[in-house]
Amino acid sequence: MSDNVLLGKLEGVFIRFKEVSQLITDPEVMSDMKRFVKLSKEYKELDLVDSAAREYRNALETIAESKEILATESDEELREMAKMELEELEVKLPEMEQNIKLLLVPADPEDSKNAILEIRAGAGGDEASIFAGDLYRMYTKFCESKGWKVSMSSCSEGTSGGYKEIVLNVTGTGVYGVLKYESGVHRVQRVPQTETQGRVHTSAASVAVLPEAEEFDIDVKESDIRKDTYCSSGPGGQSVNTTYSAIRLTHNPTGIVVTCQDQKSQLKNYAKALVELRSRIYAMEHQKYLDEISSKRKTMVSTGDRSAKIRTYNYPQGRVTDHRINLTLYNLSAIMDGDIQEIIDKLQVEENAERLKESGL
Structure with missing residues (x-):
């Protein structure tokens, strides 16, 4: 799965996260305990995806910046720092992607229960x-x-x-x-x-x-x-x-x-x-x-x-x-x-x- 496809899926999650964030503060929703409990659980799950997504986006931006430095910068110290950062993030990126994919798969709704x-x-x-x-x-x-x-x-x-x-x-x-x-x-x-x-x-x-x-x-x-x-x-x-x-x-x-x-x-x-x-x-x-x-x-x-x-x-x-x-x-x-x-x-x-x-x- 390409970066763009994964980011596209995450955009949909971000929109829903904002929607749920507003809903759980709605007095009408708060008065409906069954709905409020359900939305609160969804909020926690979406919050995990959102945090992982932000870390993933930051990593992609840093990778792009490091590549830009290596392509245009002549200062050897800057180039060495960019190279080290690039190597470190390119190793971490597949693990981040795998983690996000698992978070995007609907969880068993019972998993969090006693x-x-x-x-x-x-x-x-x-x-x-x-x-x-x-x-x-x-x-x-x-x-x-x-x-x-x-x-x-x-x-x-x-x-x-x-x-x-x-x-x-x-x-x-x-x-x-x-x-x-x-x-x-x-x-x-x-x-x-x-x-x-x-x-x-x-x-x-x-x-x-x-x-x-x-x-x-x-x-x-x-x-x-x-x-x-x-x-x-x-x-x-x-x-x-x-x-x-x-x-x-x-x-x-x-x-x-x-x-x-x-x-x-x-x-x-x-x-x-x-x-x-x-x-x-x-x-x-x-x-x-x-x-x-x-x-x-x-x-x-x-x-x-x-x-x-x-x-x-x-x-x-x-x-x-x-x-x-x-x-x-x-x-x-x-x-x-x-x-x-x-x-x-x-x-x-x-x-x-x-x-x-x-x-x-």
């Missing part, structure tokens, strides 16, 4: 529950390293440790845009503690990542929800109480059921359960979008089909393989300790390449 992370033990009995617990620790440590807050919404413990099922709320900046790559079936190959013959067993756990629906995303009628209360249960200590603080919400039109028992307050449990219920209803609509893009992007195959096997953790070989991009890493212990950023980075690079191809940029 997420609900659900881990369920699959085939493999007790070993699958233990592995689900290992994944829980892996994600908790990863989220902590990102400065995100993780809170447990509900869980069902395994008989020999780990979890049959655990649901987490993850809040922070751009959570869903990062964790969405983790949706799918995770498989583990190792010798279980209960195995006396030393044979390697294969077990699995499924991970589902849902964008947390905001209040303005979907309207859930209170009359459609049945609320039940019951006593909390858990591993002991503070998480068990004798009051009816645990909440179960059933959405009658869809049959979706959510529970929350991690807070001592019934009111707090109800608020968290309502967020999860709203998100699960919203996810049904979002799934249509995921099904559409999963046919185009191999990085998202698992999100379109949660039964798809995405990753294998092989303990005897200390190996982790992500099957979507044929990536194999031999640092299993670090990955299980929460160091999954490298895998996500490579998945994002692959997806960005696919998105650019789709857009024709």
Whole structure:
């Protein structure tokens, strides 16, 4: 793509940026909270493009000036400075262009949202529950390293440790845009503690990542929800109480059921359960979008089909393989300790390449 074509596309962005800048200060728009929230998000995205565009234009102007100096100037010191500046910017320019192209590709509107992370033990009995617990620790440590807050919404413990099922709320900046790559079936190959013959067993756990629906995303009628209360249960200590603080919400039109028992307050449990219920209803609509893009992007195959096997953790070989991009890493212990950023980075690079191809940029 030539400089002129890219600058032409950026001119359209600049016009829209000015328009949105004026709209978000309009009292009529500010009084319409749904519209104001939507435009505020668009403003932030356009602001990023505008900043990158200004840097790009300055670089092009400096390159033109440096070439002019080299063509007309006889002073050797000036020529040397212009030459150095030209060489430095010509190296940076392709990276700037690539960054702008990615910013111009429409982002997944859910990427900036918080997420609900659900881990369920699959085939493999007790070993699958233990592995689900290992994944829980892996994600908790990863989220902590990102400065995100993780809170447990509900869980069902395994008989020999780990979890049959655990649901987490993850809040922070751009959570869903990062964790969405983790949706799918995770498989583990190792010798279980209960195995006396030393044979390697294969077990699995499924991970589902849902964008947390905001209040303005979907309207859930209170009359459609049945609320039940019951006593909390858990591993002991503070998480068990004798009051009816645990909440179960059933959405009658869809049959979706959510529970929350991690807070001592019934009111707090109800608020968290309502967020999860709203998100699960919203996810049904979002799934249509995921099904559409999963046919185009191999990085998202698992999100379109949660039964798809995405990753294998092989303990005897200390190996982790992500099957979507044929990536194999031999640092299993670090990955299980929460160091999954490298895998996500490579998945994002692959997806960005696919998105650019789709857009024709």
